[in-house]
Amino acid sequence: MATLVTFHAHPDDECLRTAGVMAKAVADGHRVVLVVATKGEVGEVPEGFLAEGEQLWERRVQESHAAAAILGVERVEFLGYRDSGMMGEPTNEDPACFWRADVEKAAEELAAILREESADVLTVYDDNGDYGHPDHIQVHRVGVRAAELAGTARVFQATFNREFMQRGFEAAVEQGLMPPEAAPTPPENVEFGKPEAEITAAVDVSKYVAVKREAMRAHPSQITEDMFMLAMPDDAFAFAFGTEWYIRAGQGPGITETDLMAGL
Numbered sequence: 515m516a517t518l519v520t521f522h523a524h525p526d527d528e529c530l531r532t533a534g535v536m537a538k539a540v541a542d543g544h545r546v547v548l549v550v551a552t553k554g555e556v557g558e559v560p561e562g563f564l565a566e567g568e569q570l571w572e573r574r575v576q577e578s579h580a581a582a583a584i585l586g587v588e589r590v591e592f593l594g595y596r597d598s599g600m601m602g603e604p605t606n607e608d609p610a611c612f613w614r615a616d617v618e619k620a621a622e623e624l625a626a627i628l629r630e631e632s633a634d635v636l637t638v639y640d641d642n643g644d645y646g647h648p649d650h651i652q653v654h655r656v657g658v659r660a661a662e663l664a665g666t667a668r669v670f671q672a673t674f675n676r677e678f679m680q681r682g683f684e685a686a687v688e689q690g691l692m693p694p695e696a697a698p699t700p701p702e703n704v705e706f707g708k709p710e711a712e713i714t715a716a717v718d719v720s721k722y723v724a725v726k727r728e729a730m731r732a733h734p735s736q737i738t739e740d741m742f743m744l745a746m747p748d749d750a751f752a753f754a755f756g757t758e759w760y761i762r763a764g765q766g767p768g769i770t771e772t773d774l775m776a777g778l
Contacts, residue, residue, distance in 0.1 A: 516544045595611060628660060638658060714767075720759065
């Protein structure tokens with residue numbers, strides 16, 4: 515048995531990026547640990563969603579534990595930083611937010627968990643944080659440094675395959691599986707994911723798409739039934755989310771790995 519630690523910025527991020535490899539690792543007999551930098555305080559919910567007096571972060575923490583249980587995660591830890599919000603928002607200036615955290619200090623906090631767990635593999639995000647979100651960029655910076663401090667050799671940067679996503683949305687629209695207006699498009703001047711040529715690992719998680727979708731549903735404060743991830747037909751979801759993409763320094767060019775836990 516080896517140990518996989520997945521490091522994320524906010525509750526629900528794990529379902530969108532690494533839920534497949536998490537479920538796969540559990541099925542293969544490995545230990546999986548989820549570490550979340552913030553409690554997602556700056557997320558948005560519809561009017562009346564929260565109970566009277568309930569704080570959003572409380573609900574999102576509960577949702578994280580529920581999703582983790584679905585995925586088979588054995589330990590969930592929050593580093594305790596505040597959600598920074600989207601890039602350029604006033605919340606970026608909060609001295610308690612993750613974007614403002616001292617990288618060395620935060621990395622040591624994560625490294626302590628890596629050491630406790632004798633972590634074999636760590637997942638972080640790519641250097642642009644998928645789409646430039648400040649907390650996601652900080653996950654990359656802090657996670658890479660934490661692995662150096664703890665001596666965790668395998669560090670995989672979770673990302674999205676830009677060309678694969680575009681091909682998939684175009685095919686879904688052409689086949690009538692998705693109306694054109696439902697196909698998500700990144701905001702102007704935002705680079706989403708990474709070019710296919712930069713990706714070094716592609717993990718087939720098609721056996722786990724049902725549990726991945728169930729874990730998404732455990733985060734109703736952020737992932738509603740009418741959002742494209744849950745609204746699309748099962749076959750379209752399996753196509754879109756049946757492969758998870760990663761970059762590992764020193765690998766490539768091209769896809770050279772198909773299992774983050776191979777050989778462990």
